[in-house]
Amino acid sequence: MKHVSILVPKYAILGSVEGPRQVFTEVNKFVNSLGKPALFKIQLVGLSKETPVCGGRYNIFADAVIDEIKHTDLIIIPALDGDMPTVLEDNKEFMPWIIDQHNKGTEVASLCVGAFMLAATGLVDGRKCATHWMAANDFRRMFPKVNLVEDRVITDEQGVYSSGGAFSYLNLVLYLIEKYAGRNVAVFMSKAFQIDIQRESQSPFMIFQGQKAHGDDLMVQVQEHIEQNVQDRITVDQLVTKFAISRRNLERRFKKATSNSIVEYMQRVKIEAAKMSLESSRENVNEVMYNIGYTDPKAFRTTFKKITGLSPLQYRSKYYREVELSVA
Numbered sequence: 001m002k003h004v005s006i007l008v009p010k011y012a013i014l015g016s017v018e019g020p021r022q023v024f025t026e027v028n029k030f031v032n033s034l035g036k037p038a039l040f041k042i043q044l045v046g047l048s049k050e051t052p053v054c055g056g057r058y059n060i061f062a063d064a065v066i067d068e069i070k071h072t073d074l075i076i077i078p079a080l081d082g083d084m085p086t087v088l089e090d091n092k093e094f095m096p097w098i099i100d101q102h103n104k105g106t107e108v109a110s111l112c113v114g115a116f117m118l119a120a121t122g123l124v125d126g127r128k129c130a131t132h133w134m135a136a137n138d139f140r141r142m143f144p145k146v147n148l149v150e151d152r153v154i155t156d157e158q159g160v161y162s163s164g165g166a167f168s169y170l171n172l173v174l175y176l177i178e179k180y181a182g183r184n185v186a187v188f189m190s191k192a193f194q195i196d197i198q199r200e201s202q203s204p205f206m207i208f209q210g211q212k213a214h215g216d217d218l219m220v221q222v223q224e225h226i227e228q229n230v231q232d233r234i235t236v237d238q239l240v241t242k243f244a245i246s247r248r249n250l251e252r253r254f255k256k257a258t259s260n261s262i263v264e265y266m267q268r269v270k271i272e273a274a275k276m277s278l279e280s281s282r283e284n285v286n287e288v289m290y291n292i293g294y295t296d297p298k299a300f301r302t303t304f305k306k307i308t309g310l311s312p313l314q315y316r317s318k319y320y321r322e323v324e325l326s327v328a
Contacts, residue, residue: 005043006044007044008060009047014053024040075107087116095121098121098123107160112163130164132166154175161175274289278320279319
């Protein structure tokens, strides 16, 4: 039987504690119904027996505190809410315990922005890690040694796992269930909880937000110029001339500040503008393409799919709904 320890940190998001507990519990009920023994021992583990969450609206009662757990097979770090430096400071007693357990062979999984606590342990330094796309800029700033893959729903780094944002953590839970209990059980749980088991990317849900809290005022000016002239085909040489900086220095500083090359940044700004048009306007795909400075339909479709995971038509079909107005 696998021992699953779901942490109850201060500032935990209630749903990401109860969600995995419920799914793992249902696995036990399912295999019991087949005449087989339970597969998981599931415990809520905290720094104390009672932890207030959601601004004190709820209390979560732990089954055990960390000092009582000498060994566990899987630690799940739920999503967290609040100012992350404060959250991590108030939960720092978890860190040596997580590290010690991992050194003994325990696997560790973070859900959504629980990745901040995972990263604070150092276990994903030099490794891939996912989190909510809205937290990507703060994550990169706080943990530059971690290879953030913000488009991924799941990462698996040799027993250290992470998930994308919000309810996509359920995909990681299914992934772990498939690993421990088999594909058939995971498929059944996906149907029971109506979770899309095949989701691999959170790209269709991402909204590009250029990182500007980096302290390089000149690079902020470059970013704003790109964003304010989305319809133009700006070149790097034009930026070099306009901002009186060498090409090498511009490219180096821009990459350091934004975590994107200049070309990547321009592409993402343009595709974000295209997404907004596809969501809200009646313009056809070619009109949308021309409005953001593309003239080659193939290049536009290729770039759009690379960034969003969908073709322009698929994206429109997913997000555009024409509002019908009734006239009295």
